[in-house]
Amino acid sequence: MRLPKTVIVLLAVILLAGCGNAPSSAMNANQHANPTTRPQDLEGSKFETMVYTTKRELSLTFDGMADKGTMERILNELDKYGIKATFFLPGMRVAEEPDIANEIRARGHEIESNTLNREDVSQLTYAQILKDLKLSMGVIQQKTGTAPQYVRAVNGSSNEDLRVAAAVDGLDAVVGSSLYLHNWKSETDLQKRNYIRKYINRGGIIAIDTEENATIDASIDLIAKGARDVGYSFVTIDKLIHDGGERKPLEQIPGYDAARVNSDYGEAAYRVFVNKEGDTKKEVSLTFDDWGTDYTVTKILDTLDAYKVKASFFLRADGVEKNPNLARAIVEQGHDVANHTYSHPVITTVTSEALQEEIVKAHRIITEAIQEKPTMLFRPPTGDFDARTLKAVGATGYHDVAIFDVTPDDYVKSRSAAQIAQTVKEQTANGSVVLLHLLDDIQTIQALPIIIKELRSEGYTFVRMSELMGLPGTTAPS
């Protein structure tokens, strides 16, 4: 602890003198300004760990306030990459060294509250949290002339008391993180790069503790380069949250219940579609399975967009669950988004009940992520199925099983872009369905432009699989 008593007394004096009043935007906040117990009629501020947006932006945030030298180094690193970050500063440290806080501000970064002294809020009463926030906000406003709008508790944690106290004190949100980056240990450079790459997400919030992090320069460097590689930029928390939206709860999305666990397999209707047999048109569907990082998926989306190609995506929902904004981005570009189970089991190896649970769970996660009913196509992992599993799939409400006839084995890491494209060219015929993958570190990103150019030069047009199959209600997106 750093001279807590004197500073708290000092802060209390500041507040009583009326110089440090925090803004108050919460409804009826004044009525609840000094309770000892949490008011039950107030909804707390939101707890943000990842903002709902498909914009190509995320936030880099710092907690605590290290010594002057460390903070200077951080600011220089950020300037080097032109990053505007958000600093969650402890009120106590701002009182001790306001010059550091003002330097952060002067360099164009956002300052928010890290509570008064980074206490563990789970150990505080509601009344203590309320007072703590008020004091921290007061001193930050007093010393920097800017009123915090957000708070982050130590380690990015949150609870009901904190959220309600934040609302009462007029704060817009409690901010957590999608990645709390701690010190590196013995990772190789490649391991570090690949780890960071997973968290360069649209709407992501990366947090670093300035007081803990011994490898902070290297971390900023990796994060900046990771974002640059995929073309995403860093914005402050305030901008990220204001650019974002509210996700509708699952139950408010029409079609969320279109898939269900249903043990009545006997009469289940299903259709297996491999390709469009006898198709007189030179048309082909490109399909992408599984899941990858933003680095890979955004590059695929950009290539499809550049060539004005619409495709079909069969997503692993355990990936979508961690990065829903990326799934939504696929839909926004007019592609089919469909079901490829939750955890990717070979369906002939699991019970019918477990298979149905996989499909229904995936349906709900994908629906919530993309905020609309997915394309009602199911693709079994590896393409394996049998009579039993087809009935179980059909009984869930997914009546169309979407297979493929063109298999360039792009998931094999040693397959080059030229080899992948060559196989696609050899195997494609009218009405074909090409199986590609969203996996990281395979050559599909490089193969895709070649595939599109070659098939197009042979006269093929590209259609989504739902169109190729003539699913009801399928129209080409405008």
Ligand SMILES: [Zn+2]
């Ligand atoms: Zn798969």
